[in-house]
Structures are given as structure tokens and as C-alpha cells.
Amino acid sequence: MSRELNTSEPNMGEPPRLGFCCTFIPDPDPSHKTLKAAKDAAKLMNLGTVTMAHLERLGPAARFEKLEGVVRHNLAALERQIAWVSGRPPLERLLRMASSVLPGYTHPVAQPLYAQAPMRSLIETGLSRVGERARAGEVRLSMHPGPFCIIASRNPNAQANGIAELEYHAEVMAMLGYGAGWHPHGAHVNIHIGGREPGIEGFRESLSLISESARNLLTVENDESLFGLDAVLRLGDRVPVVLDLHHHWVESRGEYIEPDDPRIRAVIASWRGVRPVSHISVSRETLLPEHDPDALPDFPALSDQGHSWRDLAAHSDLMWNRAVNALVARHLAWSDFEIEAKGKNQASVPLAARIGRDLSRAAA
């Protein structure tokens, strides 16, 4: 099947990648004598934020300074994350960036601050530098706005806010250097459909309300309840589909989809020549302490044992299930992966090490 996937389209020839999402967790380090030292180390590597309520309580000058300080920190932290990822083996050169780079970008309290020239130039210079660094280090980048980012809603205000939020993510991508063309360098901004109404058809109609650069970066992900893989594939002619294998397992009440499934071909086609990205996670290890790590979790059986739908949907700390990891390794033939584990890099690095070892053994 790898022959069939080896298309002549530009990005399909890219090597496989997998990575963690948003937050870097430093290794336990003996030089961190105290909990505080470990926290400080994490702080350096991760993005921060500021609440709009706090900003609003400050006077004009302090308000600007506070936000500028957070933005400065975030640009530097993002650059450190990307530098770290680019220093990893090629298999690990993928990162989902946190949405909080520019906190409150679409909020009325912060908006006027972002409009000021010194802030603009700080951001443009910083993001352009970060983007260059990502491309030089061959790090594939994505963003995943929160659940508030819906582009089709029955509530016109919610829809307007959601579209503004999507445009914010697209602007960040543009300032990073991913502002033109179809998912340039595999970059993307991934969202869900959102509410039951207006659903898939409302989403399709809303595509005409967003900018071309946002449309060029947009992807849509199957969710665990309302809009499963078949539903989002109905948008595949316009929007690339991000396949979340764990959501699919929950939504289908236990199906593990394999690379030779016809629906995988439809997912690949939706990306139109760009190498797809998929998501993986697994139910919490604390929920299944006795579970055989070499057996795929069985949804109907676990459900019968009294585990609720919601508990099974929650994410584990680490990629503890070797059968699920083997499934990821098979899907890496056609897709990159974002590892949605609470342990972040502490989960993705060992997973990549095991998969990388298996890949090189298979090649030998």
C-alpha cells in the first residue's frame, strides 16, 4: 500500500513525523533541587497568558506593559520550543503550537493594544524569526483553536467570535510565513464542526465567510459524538480531514480503523497532495490499571464493565498501550501524528524512539 501512497504530489514525499501538543514538560533533572526550580524550567519553555479581567483593571500604560511582557515571553518560549523540537530526530519534528501566543487578540480589551505600532512590530519581527527557525529546522507546525472557535452556529454572535478566532490563528500562521498557498509546509489550523445545528452544511456555507488564507490553512477533525469520520468526510472536497483515531474509537463504540480502509483513501484525498496529520490518544491508565498493554482496549467490553463514555474518552498521561502504538506505526505510512497525551513530550519521545527503532529495523 505504500506504493499507492507514494504520489508525485509535493508533500506526500515528506518523511513521517509525530509530536506533542502545546506544552513542554522538562525531564526530571537532579539540578532542579526544588519543585520551584522545576516549575521555573517549565515556565521558560512554555507560553503564558494574562486574563482580560486583569488587563482591564490596569491603567493604560501598565496595561500595555503587561501585555507586551507576556507577548515577549511567548515569542521567546515558542522559539525555544521550536529549537528543542528541531534538535530532535526527524521523526519528532512536528509541534502543535499553543493558541495563547497573543492572548486576547480578538478581545475588545486587548485589541487596541495589539493595534499599536510598537506591539505590531514586536510581533511581526518575532513571529517571522520563529517561522524561519521552524523551516530551517524542518519542524511541521499546526494550531488547534479551542472549542469556542466554531465557524457555524445558530447564534450569530458566537459565529462572529468564532470566525474572528479562526482569523487570528490564520494571522499568526501568516506572520510565521505560512500565509500563502494550500497548507504550506503542511501547516494547518484545525477545528471541529461544533454544534448539531447548522452542522456540516452550515460549516460548508461558512467557508465563504472566512479569508482565503484561513481557508487555505483550515482542517476539520472528527469528534467523539456528533460529527464522526463519515460526517466530516462530507467536507473532504473543500477541507482536509484530520482523523482522530481515539475519537473515532469512541464515536464508533470500538472500531480501530486500519490504513487499508477506504475511508483512509478519502482522508488522504481531502488533503490534496499535502501529507495528512492525524491525532492519537488512549484512555487513561488510571481508568484501566489492570489492562493488558499488548491488547487493544475493547470499547463494548469496557462499557459493559461500567466505564462511562466520557471516562473512556479522557486522555492518558503516557502512550501505555503497545497495541495502539503499533496501530500508529502502521498509519505513519500515510500520516503524521499529534500525540494527545497529558504527558506531552514525556509521552511522544518514548513513542517515537520505539517506532523509530522498528522503522530502521524494518529498513535493514
Add this chain to the structure above:
DNA sequence: CGGCGTCAAGTTTTC
């Protein structure tokens, strides 16, 4: 300094 409540935002499901 630790604990707790609050903080921009939407929608659904479950207790």
C-alpha cells in the same frame, strides 16, 4: 506560601 475562586468565548452530555 498554599488553597480557593475567578477569569473571553460554545455546545453537548452526564451526574
Add this chain to the structure above:
DNA sequence: GAAAACTTGACGCCG
């Protein structure tokens, strides 16, 4: 009817 689930900390206040 409140809380939890998706991205998660930051901040002020109280003891």
C-alpha cells in the same frame, strides 16, 4: 441545573 469535556494557567485574596 451544575460540572465536565475539548486548548490551560494566571491572578488576587484569604488564612
